Amino acid sequence: MDACKALGAKFELWQTAGLDPDRCPVRGLLDQIGDRWSTLLLCALAVGPRRFSALHRLIPDISKRMLTQTLRTLEADGLVHRDVRPTVPPSVTYSLTPLGRSFAGPLLGLVEWAETHFPAVLQTRAETKRAA
Amino acid sequence: MDACKALGAKFELWQTAGLDPDRCPVRGLLDQIGDRWSTLLLCALAVGPRRFSALHRLIPDISKRMLTQTLRTLEADGLVHRDVRPTVPPSVTYSLTPLGRSFAGPLLGLVEWAETHFPAVLQTRAETKRAA
DNA sequence: GTAACTCGGTCTCAGATAGAGACTGGTCGG
DNA sequence: CCGACCAGTCTCTATCTGAGACCGAGTTAC
Numbered sequence: 001m002d003a004c005k006a007l008g009a010k011f012e013l014w015q016t017a018g019l020d021p022d023r024c025p026v027r028g029l030l031d032q033i034g035d036r037w038s039t040l041l042l043c044a045l046a047v048g049p050r051r052f053s054a055l056h057r058l059i060p061d062i063s064k065r066m067l068t069q070t071l072r073t074l075e076a077d078g079l080v081h082r083d084v085r086p087t088v089p090p091s092v093t094y095s096l097t098p099l100g101r102s103f104a105g106p107l108l109g110l111v112e113w114a115e116t117h118f119p120a121v122l123q124t125r126a127e128t129k130r131a132a
Numbered sequence: 133m134d135a136c137k138a139l140g141a142k143f144e145l146w147q148t149a150g151l152d153p154d155r156c157p158v159r160g161l162l163d164q165i166g167d168r169w170s171t172l173l174l175c176a177l178a179v180g181p182r183r184f185s186a187l188h189r190l191i192p193d194i195s196k197r198m199l200t201q202t203l204r205t206l207e208a209d210g211l212v213h214r215d216v217r218p219t220v221p222p223s224v225t226y227s228l229t230p231l232g233r234s235f236a237g238p239l240l241g242l243v244e245w246a247e248t249h250f251p252a253v254l255q256t257r258a259e260t261k262r263a264a
Numbered sequence: 265g266t267a268a269c270t271c272g273g274t275c276t277c278a279g280a281t282a283g284a285g286a287c288t289g290g291t292c293g294g
Numbered sequence: 295c296c297g298a299c300c301a302g303t304c305t306c307t308a309t310c311t312g313a314g315a316c317c318g319a320g321t322t323a324c
Contacts, residue, residue, distance in 0.1 A: 003236040004228070008179035010243060011172075019172075019191060022254070025246035026171055029253060034166030036282090040143075040151075040158055047140035052301050059151060063283050068302060078256030088290060089300030096136070099249060104135040106241040111142060113238040114157035117231060121161060122154070124210030168311095184272050195312050200273060220320060221271030269322075274315105281310070288303080294296090 032077065037062050037070045039107065042096070045080065046104055049095035079103060164209065169194055169202045171239065174228070177212065178236055181227035211235060 014024040021027040032038065037059070044050065044058050056067055071094055074080040079100035083093045096104075146156040153159040164170065169191070176182065176190050188199055203226055206212040211232035215225045228236075 003240040004178045004233050007175050007236050007240050007243065010247075011175040011179060015190065019193065025243060025250045026175065027168075029246040029250055030166070030171055030242065031168050034162070034168075034171065036159075036163050036166075039162055039166065043139050043143040043158065046136045047143060053299080056301095058147065061151065063285085064302065065284090065304090066282065069282095076257055076260040077253045079253075084301095087300090089292090090302085092301060099252060101136050102249070103245060104139050106238075106245040108135040108139050109238040109241045110162065111139065111158060113235060114161040115142075117234070118157045118161055120231060121209045121211075125208055128208040185270080188272095195314085196273065197275090197313090198311070201311095216272095219271090220318095222273085224272060265324100267322105267324085270320085272317100274317080276315085277313090279310100279312085281308100283308080284306090286304085286306105288301100290300095292297105292299085294298105 029077075032073060033079075033103075035070070037066055038074060041067075041070055041074065042079065042100065042103065042107060043111075045094060045096050045100070049083075049093050052092050052094070055094065074100070161209075164205055165211075165235075167202070169198055170206060173199075173202055173206065174211065174232065174235065174239060175243075177226060177228050177232070181215075181225050184224050184226070187226065206232070 014026070017023045019027060021031070033042075040059060040062075041055065044055060050058070052067070052071075055071075056062065056064065059067075062070075071080060071082065075082050078097055081095050081097050081100075083095070085091045085093075146158070149155045151159060153163070165174075172191060172194075173187065176187060182190070184199070184203075187203075188194065188196060191199075194202075203212060203214065207214050210229055213227050213229050213232075215227070217223045217225075
């Protein structure tokens with residue numbers, strides 16, 4: 001696998017920088033984006049702009065607390081735009097920024113891999129559980 | 133963006149299944165693989181097989197506890213192979229399985245995106261912090 | 265000879281983090 | 295007049311994480 005060597009090479013490069021979170025993209029970016037909700041939210045927003053409560057209905061398992069927090073982080077990272085219109089009741093719409101949209105490509109690659117190999121993983125998990 | 137629509141379409145599909153973690157790959161797989169250490173470990177193992185203590189030296193920030201736990205999860209998911217030779221002192225070598233190696237492709241895409249846009253994100257973060 | 269270090273972990277305890285769900289305040293429908 | 299809806303915040307608890315001590319046998323350093 002070529003990608004494997006490329007990944008390895010990149011890792012060794014970060015290594016030399018002591019894996020400093022300010023220099024290593026995996027630690028600085030993927031740590032955050034890779035949490036339980038960020039990827040799911042980015043997928044939900046890929047469909048189009050959504051309001052806070054619409055997102056909450058789409059993903060009922062997330063608590064309002066984490067929904068707020070995750071959206072704020074994504075906003076701070078410049079992946080999501082937060083549009084507040086101070087009407088009554090308030091209306092807040094979230095949408096992907098161009099940066100956020102540019103993330104859809106790599107994310108789609110990941111998701112497709114996950115879809116393809118998910119059955120295999122589930123089977124391995126089941127076997128492991130039986131062995132234990 | 134085409135990838136954007138594709139992502140959105142996938143999300144709506146999972147939606148119909150109630151985002152069940154057993155059916156939605158993002159929840160079932162990326163939740164786990166996307167934690168702080170898994171991606172980093174996969175990168176480290178992309179270079180080649182490594183022993184437990186070698187991995188710990190490569191990534192000193194991880195505690196032994198989390199290193200054990202993360203490797204066990206990756207093993208249960210079939211991404212990593214654990215090879216124990218009961219010598220004295222014991223020798224345990226971890227390596228990527230074919231499945232793990234097949235993950236290098238999509239992961240590399242993600243990492244390259246992260247590298248490319250990391251400066252922009254850092255800048256946005258800094259601006260957000262200044263505004264606050 | 266004996267003190268220190270290695271191997272790959274496990275264990276405990278404290279601190280950080282996530283989730284559940286009540287609450288806000290103003291405005292609308294019935 | 296009672297409740298729902300908007301976008302959150304707040305508090306309390308449950309879970310998770312990290313730091314670091316400890317294991318036992320063998321190997322090395324002094």
